[in-house]
Amino acid sequence: MTLEKVILAVLTTNPKKAPSGVAVFHCDNETEMYRIGANLEAILDGIAHKLTEEIMIIVKH
Amino acid sequence: MSIYLYPVLFGIVCGIISRLLMLRTDYRQYPTYLHGKIIHIALGFIASVLGSIAIPSLIEGNITATTFLTVAASQFREVRNMERNTLEQLDQYELVSRGNTYIEGIAVAFESRNYLVIFTSMATTLSFILFDFWVSIIIAIACIYLSRLLMDGGKLxxxxxxxxxxxxxxxxxxxxxxxxxxxxxxxxxxxxxxxxxxxxxxxxxxxxxxxxxxxxxxxxxxxxxxxxxxxxxxxxxxxxxxxxxxxxxxxxxxxxxxxxxxxxxxxxxxxxxxxxxxxxxxxxxxxxxxxxxxxxxxx
Incomplete structure (x- = not known):
């Protein structure tokens, strides 16, 4: 089964803004967020989209 | 030896030549492999045989014999399905897929090319029987040119x-x-x-x-x-x-x-x-x- 057009993971540097119901990766800073984001992009075959300075999502299109 | 032997043979040859000219590996990048080409040449041969034989059958009054053209039509519709299925399977492994609209266009082109082959064979055999060899050569060239013209669509x-x-x-x-x-x-x-x-x-x-x-x-x-x-x-x-x-x-x-x-x-x-x-x-x-x-x- 392939999940498409759904948020597969959320990366955030601000725990207060993390949503529920989805895998959330709490990152210490932006550099760590980008590093984990790049890994998740390759693993999940999705695209990392940046919504705000503190939140990134991984979506498979 | 039947009087229709040469007209029929000539019709078949013209049909195959027409199919070969339309079977080029072009912008569609398909078919690129030998076996794929052999399938289409073989189907082109069948189409040209059907087209050529239809005319003597009609002249001899064997009207029912022409009904096998309907069998040919369903056969070539199968060609379209075959192309569609093959290309859809291949499309999953393309880095940038063709998309269903493009695939459908290619499948339709493959089916219609066989009808053009039937038309070429029919026209050349008929002209050979009614006139002579030289007239049928002119008709064959005209048919092949027309086929090429009909197969060329618009560009972006x-x-x-x-x-x-x-x-x-x-x-x-x-x-x-x-x-x-x-x-x-x-x-x-x-x-x-x-x-x-x-x-x-x-x-x-x-x-x-x-x-x-x-x-x-x-x-x-x-x-x-x-x-x-x-x-x-x-x-x-x-x-x-x-x-x-x-x-x-x-x-x-x-x-x-x-x-x-x-x-x-x-x-x-x-x-x-x-x-x-x-x-x-x-x-x-x-x-x-x-x-x-x-x-x-x-x-």
């Missing part, structure tokens, strides 16, 4: 202007001119896109072209053709590097974003211009308007 350069525009980022948003393409979150990917990405703006020449360009299948065909012709900077696991085509809702312009390996602007414009306008994507709203002017009740 006929319906739109193409210009190169360097893609740029506004925040995380990737733009080609003022057309938003997508959100790229990772700076690493943004750098790759700025290094390898190319953008093109397709401006439709009229309202019909505007609607044709809006078709998602037509846009996918452009992306597939340019990625096949110029290579692609992409692999599985890097979906952020997928070529995309988005539309300006205001004026119908289409922004094309690609990452080719050969970054030659003139060549890319030429490739985009040579992309076929897909039969299934062509829309003519202005024709509808004309008809509406005459009769409003024929909806």
């Amino acid at each position: 350069s006929d319906i739109c202007e193409i210009e190169y525009v360097k893609p740029h980022f506004e925040g995380e948003g990737l733009y080609v001119d003022n057309i938003y393409i997508m959100n790229i979150g990772l700076p690493e990917r943004q750098e790759e896109i700025m290094k390898y990405g190319m953008g093109f703006i397709l401006t439709p020449k009229n309202f019909n072209a505007n609607t044709t360009l809006a078709n998602l299948g037509q846009r996918q065909a452009i992306l597939h053709d340019i990625s096949t012709a110029l290579g692609i900077y992409k692999d599985s696991g890097t979906p952020a590097l997928t070529p995309l085509a988005k539309r300006d809702l205001e004026d119908g312009r289409v922004g094309i974003f690609v990452l080719p390996q050969i970054r030659d602007i003139d060549k890319a414009i030429k490739v985009i211009g040579n992309t076929p306008t897909l039969e299934n994507a062509i829309r003519m709203p202005t024709e509808r308007k004309k008809q509406e002017g005459g009769n409003r009740n024929d909806a």
Whole structure:
């Protein structure tokens, strides 16, 4: 089964803004967020989209 | 020896020549392999035999014999299904897929080519029987020319202007001119896109072209053709590097974003211009308007 057009993971540097119901990766800073984001992009075959300075999502299109 | 032997043989030869001329590995990049070609040559042979034999059957008064042409029709419809299934299977493993509209167009072309072969064989056999060999040669050349003419569709350069525009980022948003393409979150990917990405703006020449360009299948065909012709900077696991085509809702312009390996602007414009306008994507709203002017009740 392939999940498409759904948020597969959320990366955030601000725990207060993390949503529920989805895998959330709490990152210490932006550099760590980008590093984990790049890994998740390759693993999940999705695209990392940046919504705000503190939140990134991984979506498979 | 039957008096119809030479006309029938000549009809078969002309039919096969016509099929061979139409069977070229062109922009569709298919069929590229020998076995695929053999299938089509064999089917072309069957079509030409059917076309050639139909005429003597009719002359001899054997009307029922022509009913096997209907068997041929269902056989060639199967060809369309075969092409569609094969291409759909292959499409899953393409880095930039052809898309269903393009596949359907190719499948229809393969079916219709067999009918053109039947037509060529029929016409040449008939002219051989009614006139002589030399007249049938002229008819054969005319038929082959007509087949080529009928198989050539329109090109994208006929319906739109193409210009190169360097893609740029506004925040995380990737733009080609003022057309938003997508959100790229990772700076690493943004750098790759700025290094390898190319953008093109397709401006439709009229309202019909505007609607044709809006078709998602037509846009996918452009992306597939340019990625096949110029290579692609992409692999599985890097979906952020997928070529995309988005539309300006205001004026119908289409922004094309690609990452080719050969970054030659003139060549890319030429490739985009040579992309076929897909039969299934062509829309003519202005024709509808004309008809509406005459009769409003024929909806």
